[in-house]
Amino acid sequence: MTLQQVLYAITIEECGSMNKASEKLFIVQPTLTSAIRELENELGIPIFLRTHKGIIPTSEGSEILKDLRSFYQQYQEILHKYAKEGNYKRKFGVSTQHYSFAVKAFVEMARQYDMAAFDFSIRETQTRQVITDVGSLKSEIGILYLSSLNRKVLKKILTEQELDFHPLIKCRAYVYLWGQHPLAGEQSIRFDQLEPYPCLSFEQGENDFFFSEEILSENIYPQTVKVSDRSTMLNLMVGLNGYTLCSGIISSDLNGDGYVAIPFHEDEENPNSIMEIGYITKKNCVLSKTGKIYIEELKKFLDTVCEE
Numbered sequence: 001m002t003l004q005q006v007l008y009a010i011t012i013e014e015c016g017s018m019n020k021a022s023e024k025l026f027i028v029q030p031t032l033t034s035a036i037r038e039l040e041n042e043l044g045i046p047i048f049l050r051t052h053k054g055i056i057p058t059s060e061g062s063e064i065l066k067d068l069r070s071f072y073q074q075y076q077e078i079l080h081k082y083a084k085e086g087n088y089k090r091k092f093g094v095s096t097q098h099y100s101f102a103v104k105a106f107v108e109m110a111r112q113y114d115m116a117a118f119d120f121s122i123r124e125t126q127t128r129q130v131i132t133d134v135g136s137l138k139s140e141i142g143i144l145y146l147s148s149l150n151r152k153v154l155k156k157i158l159t160e161q162e163l164d165f166h167p168l169i170k171c172r173a174y175v176y177l178w179g180q181h182p183l184a185g186e187q188s189i190r191f192d193q194l195e196p197y198p199c200l201s202f203e204q205g206e207n208d209f210f211f212s213e214e215i216l217s218e219n220i221y222p223q224t225v226k227v228s229d230r231s232t233m234l235n236l237m238v239g240l241n242g243y244t245l246c247s248g249i250i251s252s253d254l255n256g257d258g259y260v261a262i263p264f265h266e267d268e269e270n271p272n273s274i275m276e277i278g279y280i281t282k283k284n285c286v287l288s289k290t291g292k293i294y295i296e297e298l299k300k301f302l303d304t305v306c307e308e
Contacts, residue, residue, distance in 0.1 A: 003075065005039045006068050008032055009047060013065050016054045092290040093121035095133035096143035097213045098202055098230045099277075100251035105297035112293060124230060126204050127154075127211035134280050135161035140291045142280040143298075145247070147273055149218055153210040158280060167278040169302045173215040173264040174248030178237040179257075188265035191219065198223040200233050200242040214245045215275050216264070234259070247275050249302065 008025065012032070015021040022029040040047050047061035057065055096102040106122045123133065127144055131154075134142040146154055146165065158165055175189045181197075183189055199221035204211040209218075225242060227233045236242045237259065248261040266272040279295065281287065287295065 001039060001042060003072075005035050006072050008035050009039060009065060009068055010072055012036065012048065012055060013057060016056070018055055089117060089119040090290075091119045091121070092288065092294075093123070093133070093139035094141045094143065094294065095123040095125055095130045095139040097127055097130060097145070098124050098233075099143060099247075099249070100230070101249050101301050102143045102298070104251040104253060105294060105301055108297040108301075109290065109294040113290070118290075126202070127213060128205065131157060131161055131163065131280065134163055134282060137282060140281065140285075140288060141294060143277070144280065145213075145215075145275045145277045147215060147275055149273070150210045150212075162283040163280045164283050165278050165280050167276055168298060169247075169249070169278075170274055170276050171247045171249065172272045172274060173245050174261040175243050175264055176237075176246045176248070176250070176259060176261045177243040178241065179260050181237070181241050181243070181260075183243075183262070184260050186262055188263045190265045190267065191270040194243060195222050198225045198236070198240050198242045200225050200227060200236055200244045202226070202233070203228050215247070215273050216245050216270075219270060247277060249277075251301070 008021070011025055012018060012021040015024060018029055018032060022032045025032065036048065043064065045060045045064065046058050047064055048055045049058050049061075094102065094106055103122060103124070106120075110118075110120055121139070123129075123139065125133070130139075130142040130144050133139040142163075144154075155165070175183070175194065177184060177197075183193060183197075186193070199214075201217070201224065202213045203226040204213070225236060225240070227236065233242075233244060237244075245264065246261065248263070250259065250261055252259075264272055279298070281291075
C-alpha cells in the first residue's frame with residue numbers, strides 16, 4: 001500500500017465516480033483504475049462496487065476507507081508539523097548540577113536562535129537526575145564532575161546507562177562565600193577557619209555521599225545546611241555567613257558580583273582534591289547542531305576563566 005493509493009481511494013469515495021476522481025487528481029482513468037485494483041488485490045478485499053449509477057464502497061470497503069481517511073489525516077498533520085513551514089518546535093535540553101557557567105553558556109547558545117522555533121529546557125537538578133535525564137534522552141547533554149572520591153561509582157553508573165563522559169576542565173576546590181563574609185579578604189582559607197560557619201550543600205536525596213556536588217564532601221563539617229536551589233544557597237551565604245566548596249568557576253553575570261571564590265588551603269589532614277568537570281551524552285549519539293553550539297559556548301567561557 002502506498003500513500004498515493006490511499007489518496008486515490010479517498011478521492012474516489014468523495015467523488016463517487018472514477019471519472020470525476022481522475023479529473024480531480026489530474027490523472028487518466030486507466031491509471032486510477034489500475035492503482036485501486038492493485039490495492040484491492042493486496043488487501044484481498046473489494047473496496048468499491050461498480051454500478052451503473054457510479055461507484056460506491058462495499059460494506060468492508062467502508063470500514064477500510066474509514067481507517068484510510070484517519071491514516072491520511074495523521075499523515076497530513078505530520079507534514080504540517082514537521083515540514084519547513086510547519087509548527088513543530090525543535091527540542092533541546094540540558095540537565096546540570098548547579099553551575100552558573102552552565103546556565104551562562106545556555107543563555108549564549110539560546111541567543112543565537114529564534115526562540116519561537118525551539119522548545120528549550122535547562123534543568124538544574126540533582127546529580128542522579130542529571131544522569132537519568134541524559135540516559136532517557138530527556139536532555140541531550142548533562143553537566144557534572146568526577147573526582148577521586150566519586151569517579152569509580154559514577155563511571156559504573158554511566159556505563160550502565162550507556163553514557164559517555166567528556167572532560168572539559170580540571171580545577172581545585174575553592175571556598176565560595178559572600179563578599180562581606182569575615183573571611184572574604186583572605187588569600188586562601190584553611191579548613192579550621194571554616195568551623196564557625198555553616199557549610200552549604202545541594203540536597204541529593206538518599207545515599208547522596210557519592211552524588212554530592214561539592215568537592216571535599218568526605219570531610220566532616222560541624223555545621224551544615226542542605227538546600228535545593230542556587231538562589232537559596234546565595235541567600236544563606238548572606239543571611240548565615242554560610243559557604244560552599246566549589247570549582248571557583250563562577251558567572252557573575254548570573255550570580256551577581258557580591259560573592260567571592262577563595263582558594264582552599266590544604267594541609268596534611270585536609271588535602272585538596274581535583275574536580276574534573278565535563279559533560280555526558282548518550283553513547284554513540286552525535287550531537288545536534290544546537291548541542292555543538294552549547295558545548296562551544298561552554299568551552300569559550302571556561303577558556304576565559306583559564307586565561308584569568
